[in-house]
Amino acid sequence: MGIANDDSQNPQTDSWEELAILSQSGDKRAYRQLLSEIAPYIKVRISGGLANPDWSEEIMQEVLISVHKSLKSYCADRPFKPWLNAITQFRRTDFLRKHYKNKSAKEASQENTDIFSNNVTHDSHAGELLDIEKALGKIPDKQRKIFKLMKIEGYSAVEVAEEMDMSVSAVKVSAHRTAGKLKEMLG
Amino acid sequence: MTRVANKTNNIIDDLAAELKPVKVLRHPFMRAFPWLVFTVLYILLGIFLLGVRGDFISKLNDSSYIFEMSLVLVMSISATMCSLWMCVPDMRGQKWLVATSLTLISVVLAWIITQAVMNMDHVPFGYWSHCFSDAVFFGLLPAASIVFISMKGSTTQPYLMILMNVIAVSGLGYIGLRITCASDDIGHICVFHILPYIALGAFIGMIGRRFYRW
Numbered sequence: 001m002g003i004a005n006d007d008s009q010n011p012q013t014d015s016w017e018e019l020a021i022l023s024q025s026g027d028k029r030a031y032r033q034l035l036s037e038i039a040p041y042i043k044v045r046i047s048g049g050l051a052n053p054d055w056s057e058e059i060m061q062e063v064l065i066s067v068h069k070s071l072k073s074y075c076a077d078r079p080f081k082p083w084l085n086a087i088t089q090f091r092r093t094d095f096l097r098k099h100y101k102n103k104s105a106k107e108a109s110q111e112n113t114d115i116f117s118n119n120v121t122h123d124s125h126a127g128e129l130l131d132i133e134k135a136l137g138k139i140p141d142k143q144r145k146i147f148k149l150m151k152i153e154g155y156s157a158v159e160v161a162e163e164m165d166m167s168v169s170a171v172k173v174s175a176h177r178t179a180g181k182l183k184e185m186l187g
Numbered sequence: 188m189t190r191v192a193n194k195t196n197n198i199i200d201d202l203a204a205e206l207k208p209v210k211v212l213r214h215p216f217m218r219a220f221p222w223l224v225f226t227v228l229y230i231l232l233g234i235f236l237l238g239v240r241g242d243f244i245s246k247l248n249d250s251s252y253i254f255e256m257s258l259v260l261v262m263s264i265s266a267t268m269c270s271l272w273m274c275v276p277d278m279r280g281q282k283w284l285v286a287t288s289l290t291l292i293s294v295v296l297a298w299i300i301t302q303a304v305m306n307m308d309h310v311p312f313g314y315w316s317h318c319f320s321d322a323v324f325f326g327l328l329p330a331a332s333i334v335f336i337s338m339k340g341s342t343t344q345p346y347l348m349i350l351m352n353v354i355a356v357s358g359l360g361y362i363g364l365r366i367t368c369a370s371d372d373i374g375h376i377c378v379f380h381i382l383p384y385i386a387l388g389a390f391i392g393m394i395g396r397r398f399y400r401w
Contacts, residue, residue, distance in 0.1 A: 026208035035199045061198050068202045069401055070341030072209040073275045086276035090343035157201075169205045176198075 016080040135185040147178040215271040240369040262291040263358025270351040274340020318379035325360035349395040357384035
């Protein structure tokens with residue numbers, strides 16, 4: 001492996017395989033380095049052919065969360081990139097499938113992409129708050145509660161996790177997914 | 188864009204902060220083997236409870252019967268392996284397992300369709316056979332257990348994995364039925380030995396995506 005555990009406080013530029021193995025054993029520094037290094041790689045992999053360039057950042061974040069959740073499935077005797085590419089491709093397809101399933105989102109994507117950067121206080125967006133409430137109503141109760149506690153009422157992930165009797169990671173993932181869903185619903 | 192990039196950095200920070208040592212998923216074979224042993228024992232128990240067909244000893248000399256059983260067994264084992272390898276995102280590079288399983292499934296289907304075209308003289312609708320409930324008995328627990336085992340992984344091909352799970356269970360259940368049921372009528376086999384597993388597959392297909400979401 002080339003890296004002893006006591007070196008983990010100051011990891012050098014290691015191969016992703018080594019960093020992944022260290023991460024599996026709980027080395028946070030190695031894990032942070034791994035995620036930071038793979039993020040641009042993932043972005044390059046997914047950006048080609050996307051209708052909206054902003055999606056690549058969103059998909060990349062989904063991939064990073066997926067890497068976190070499936071870290072246990074990485075096998076030390078296998079190269080890292082095929083494992084990462086499989087997850088990247090899966091999340092990219094998943095994102096696009098969900099996006100185009102939503103008819104209104106599909107219509108929005110055919111319009112000028114500048115619409116996404118409009119300010120929410122723009123005149124044409126009057127009543128948007130009602131739309132957000134309506135969209136929130138379509139989210140399952142548990143996810144809605146987590147989202148409201150974290151993003152509207154301003155509780156920390158740790159506080160929400162305690163309140164909901166869930167792990168902090170699960171709470172963050174849930175809030176992130178709900179935000180994604182809302183974004184899709186609102187076009 | 189800067190805000191989004193900051194969000195990415197925040198996510199990386201959060202994920203790194205939450206990292207705990209993980210228990211690495213065991214080798215797919217080591218996960219498939221206990222399921223196969225459990226399912227074979229379960230089906231043997233079912234055969235013991237339901238009783239072996241009266242002409243079983245003579246059927247062992249029937250090359251067509253042996254070929255059919257062997258083919259279905261190999262298909263089922265192959266689908267089991269494929270299912271458990273699919274729990275790893277890149278299948279550990281063993282993508283040929285999918286082609287092998289699909290080929291075997293095609294051969295079994297071709298075999299059944301050929302038998303049906305050549306020998307089916309009636310379709311036994313309109314009455315109940317205990318084989319239907321036996322098929323459910325043979326399939327239910329193995330199906331639940333393989334879905335449970337598969338949920339521990341992180342598949343990137345959920346629908347294909349559902350198909351493989353169903354084929355793995357159906358194959359072994361089908362063998363159990365062919366050992367306990369004395370009927371060799373292809374109409375009976377299609378309706379009471381295969382149809383329940385198609386129904387099971389449709390059911391798992393509808394709800395399975397939720398199980399394998401991660």
